Amino acid sequence: MTELLRPERPVGIVGYGAYIPRYRLPAREIARIWTEGKGGLPIREKAVPGPDEDTVTIATEAARNALARAQIDPADLRAVWVGSESHPYAVKPTGTIVAEALGATPYTQAGDWEFACKAGTEAMVAAFGLVGSRMADYALAIGADTAQGRPGDALEYTAAAGGAAFVVGPAENSLAVLEATLSFVTDTPDFWRRAHQHYPEHGVRFTGEPAYFHHIGNAARAFLEATGTTAADYAYAVFHQPNAKFPQRIAKSLGFTEEQTEVGLLSPVIGNTYSGAAIVGLTAILDVAQPGDRILVVSFGSGAGSDAMAFTVTEAILERRPLAPATQDYIRRRTEIDYATYTRWRGKLVLK
Amino acid sequence: MEISRHWRLRKQRYALEGEVCPHCGAKLFPPRDVCPHCGLEAKQTYTFVGTGTVVSWTTARQAPEAFAEQAPYVVALIQLDEGPKLTAQLTDLGDTEPYPGMPVEMVTRKLRSDREERGLILYGYKFRPVLERALAE
Numbered sequence: 001m002t003e004l005l006r007p008e009r010p011v012g013i014v015g016y017g018a019y020i021p022r023y024r025l026p027a028r029e030i031a032r033i034w035t036e037g038k039g040g041l042p043i044r045e046k047a048v049p050g051p052d053e054d055t056v057t058i059a060t061e062a063a064r065n066a067l068a069r070a071q072i073d074p075a076d077l078r079a080v081w082v083g084s085e086s087h088p089y090a091v092k093p094t095g096t097i098v099a100e101a102l103g104a105t106p107y108t109q110a111g112d113w114e115f116a117c118k119a120g121t122e123a124m125v126a127a128f129g130l131v132g133s134r135m136a137d138y139a140l141a142i143g144a145d146t147a148q149g150r151p152g153d154a155l156e157y158t159a160a161a162g163g164a165a166f167v168v169g170p171a172e173n174s175l176a177v178l179e180a181t182l183s184f185v186t187d188t189p190d191f192w193r194r195a196h197q198h199y200p201e202h203g204v205r206f207t208g209e210p211a212y213f214h215h216i217g218n219a220a221r222a223f224l225e226a227t228g229t230t231a232a233d234y235a236y237a238v239f240h241q242p243n244a245k246f247p248q249r250i251a252k253s254l255g256f257t258e259e260q261t262e263v264g265l266l267s268p269v270i271g272n273t274y275s276g277a278a279i280v281g282l283t284a285i286l287d288v289a290q291p292g293d294r295i296l297v298v299s300f301g302s303g304a305g306s307d308a309m310a311f312t313v314t315e316a317i318l319e320r321r322p323l324a325p326a327t328q329d330y331i332r333r334r335t336e337i338d339y340a341t342y343t344r345w346r347g348k349l350v351l352k
Numbered sequence: 353m354e355i356s357r358h359w360r361l362r363k364q365r366y367a368l369e370g371e372v373c374p375h376c377g378a379k380l381f382p383p384r385d386v387c388p389h390c391g392l393e394a395k396q397t398y399t400f401v402g403t404g405t406v407v408s409w410t411t412a413r414q415a416p417e418a419f420a421e422q423a424p425y426v427v428a429l430i431q432l433d434e435g436p437k438l439t440a441q442l443t444d445l446g447d448t449e450p451y452p453g454m455p456v457e458m459v460t461r462k463l464r465s466d467r468e469e470r471g472l473i474l475y476g477y478k479f480r481p482v483l484e485r486a487l488a489e
Contacts, residue, residue: 023446050443050444050461051421051422051462052422052441052462052463052478054462056460056462056473057459057460057461057462057475060366060460061459061460088473089473100363100366100367101367101460101475102367103399322487325483325485326485326486329483329484329485330483332484332486333446333483333484335447
């Protein structure tokens with residue numbers, strides 16, 4: 001009996017892609033408005049979606065990048081799954097719009113997944129299962145968000161926008177082969193948003209030990225134990241990153257060094273992209289990883305739970321990597337905005 | 353309420369799906385089923401890559417009500433590398449001023465909401481300055 005999830009047929013990532021909006025709101029600009037510029041800042045700045053962007057448009061561009069690298073016909077996808085906590089509609093799937101934009105319709109699954117910040121990895125694990133059971137050859141799993149924090153709340157400093165997409169397929173056609181996954185979930189109320197509410201609520205300090213560290217730590221430790229590996233076996237590791245401090249602390253406690261984690265740690269410069277957070281980090285790692293490198297990914301979603309998974313990079317990465325923009329290309333494309341522009345674009349002004 | 357029209361146009365709006373003439377090879381956008389170049393039937397669908405250059409542009413400050421949310425915005429005449437010219441909004445300009453010949457690429461964005469926040473969200477093509485990439489294809 002093992003807690004590990006392993007597909008019957010070996011599977012992996014055939015193509016990956018990221019998207020991060022152009023605009024940045026520096027944390028010091030939020031502090032200028034709410035704390036007279038005093039107090040510590042959890043990150044340097046966060047990515048803010050433009051006025052014409054939402055989870056659909058972010059998911060679509062990330063998915064186009066993943067398909068460009070996968071070099072498969074979008075019509076061969078049997079699932080287009082979008083994990084998000086900011087689906088544009090309360091009722092009407094994000095997945096159908098994205099699938100239509102990609103040319104994946106009509107013979108496909110197209111559902112939306114929700115699990116706070118781990119909806120993206122939830123969709124990935126489902127895609128591994130769909131392909132791993134031979135029900136389908138290709139499935140697309142996406143995590144994308146345009147997260148909102150209550151004005152002045154601690155989360156406003158970090159709630160950001162971005163996403164990542166993965167074409168999952170047979171291992172023999174993969175640029176990173178999946179080793180296994182493991183999930184660790186309990187009912188822990190650290191963060192939530194009720195229906196019809198604009199902004200989420202959170203348990204302040206409760207979000208740390210009993211939520212983030214308990215779940216991500218247990219998922220990671222159980223995964224390492226079940227796979228008989230240690231931190232030293234991995235070239236890279238990436239953890240859910242709601243700020244800069246949490247992922248650094250958990251990485252250190254598991255024995256990972258800064259060299260293993262710095263490539264995937266993007267929250268200081270783009271913020272917490274929620275469903276995209278750990279997996280946008282994974283795309284930045286795949287942008288530089290070499291064949292044979294092993295990568296550990298551990299997500300965290302409030303409510304609460306973590307998915308741990310590991311990949312081994314293959315030779316295919318070398319020719320497919322240049323077929324779409326690198327994650328750092330999006331991070332470099334940067335236009336700073338002020339708090340006033342941010343409040344207008346994010347719909348925080350009452351107009352009627 | 354124009355649900356049926358939005359639905360009919362979704363593929364050309366989301367992904368620049370047009371047509372290619374099987375007789376003379378001309379690429380058509382929007383799709384029109386008859387080739388304007390050779391006059392023969394052209395119903396074969398063709399999805400454009402969506403790269404091109406700006407020919408001309410203007411900034412809309414007094415926007416129609418449905419587009420007021422995103423005003424001011426830039427509308428441009430774009431010459432697609434694959435042949436046709438079309439008009440579309442430019443997006444993600446940041447501090448960049450458009451100029452004639454500016455290289456742009458298609459992205460799918462929110463065009464507007466139908467009937468404000470109760471209606472459909474309409475998505476479609478816009479163009480942005482080509483993303484600079486450190487690692488060339």
